Amino acid sequence: MSDSTLSHLRCSACAATYSADVLHNLAPCCGRPLLACYDLERAARSLTPAALAARRPGLWRYREVLPVRDDRFIHDLGEGGTPLLDSPRLAARLGCAAVRIKDESRNPTGSFKARGMAVAVARARELGASRLAVPSAGNAAGALSAYAAAAGIGADVFMPDDVPLAFRAECRALGAQVTLVAGLINDCAAQVRAGAAEHGWFDMSTLREPYRVEGKKTMGYELAEQGGWQLPDVIIYPTGGGTGLVGMWQAFAELEALGLIDARRPRMVSVQAAGCAPIVRAFAAGARHADLWRDASTIADGLRVPVAIGDALILAALRDSGGTALAVDDDEMLAATDELSAACGSFAAPEGGACLAALRRLCRSGWVAPHERVVLFNTGSGTKYAHLWR
């Protein structure tokens, strides 16, 4: 058995609570995401810097604050434990004190989506699900396919029909059932929801089930641990469904409750593509929710997300942290991707390039000051987008 201190689920929109030990999608009360809650007092007794020093690298080192109760459901493919790379050259070029890159391309299946799926697949299995389905821009589908294959269960993945070949090929190689949908990720999501009753699959859409965000929050735990329990001044994150940003923001609150960090927080920045920027538009308008973005288009498949169920959570994290949201165009993104690849010594995804393009603008405008320390996320590998460099 593991040392999970998971206690219950709570609705992110009201005070309702639910049992964590049955399968759930959205909160029945408000139709909004359910979030996991832990007994952090108990977790603090064993989740200490000294205990962590003796644990294996990877995200399962934070098992007290992860939902899986029985270790037999965990299939560790090497998720998490990604490097935080210092780039003094980028810092000098941009004019800020430090630029560090959290290189998530080193995860299984080449993206940070592995974190969410490692945890959510294990938990779904533990709660009795035997077939899993997901709508995806590409990377989440690959990650689900990998963890479902490791668990020996079926996966159905739904992707837009113009998804790059590498994503489709990866899912098929891993044994998933691939369906291509004429439309975008929200159209894929509608098909997953519609088929759940008929086909008996569990809907693994991000933030429509409570545990992918739990896997992704470990990026926040790692940032804190790798920074010697100090967080940077600014975090720049490429936002589609926003699960990584929401997860990290939640991680920082937990870390403070665990006594591992103080009350200071980074300013959180959402970067989107100029051709699909619903969060940027809502942030600028002071809105609590983001409207659907029509005719979404960008080379960064992971940012082609016209509507996010976690919109209110993303916008609250940006505002509560004193952060911001901005959009960059595809040309800027692609040029910055090359620069980011050189800085991290691995082929970066365009979503990562979007973060660097955004940082350049924020440094030029003075929003990021010369004494500040910034962390950028390279959320995935460029290899699956190789067609962009033809």
Ligand SMILES: Cc1ncc(COP(=O)(O)O)c(C=O)c1O
């Ligand atoms: C490489 C990459 N970066 C960023 C994102 C957006 O992630 P999130 O949905 O957590 O905002 C995605 C989503 O598909 C992605 O594949």
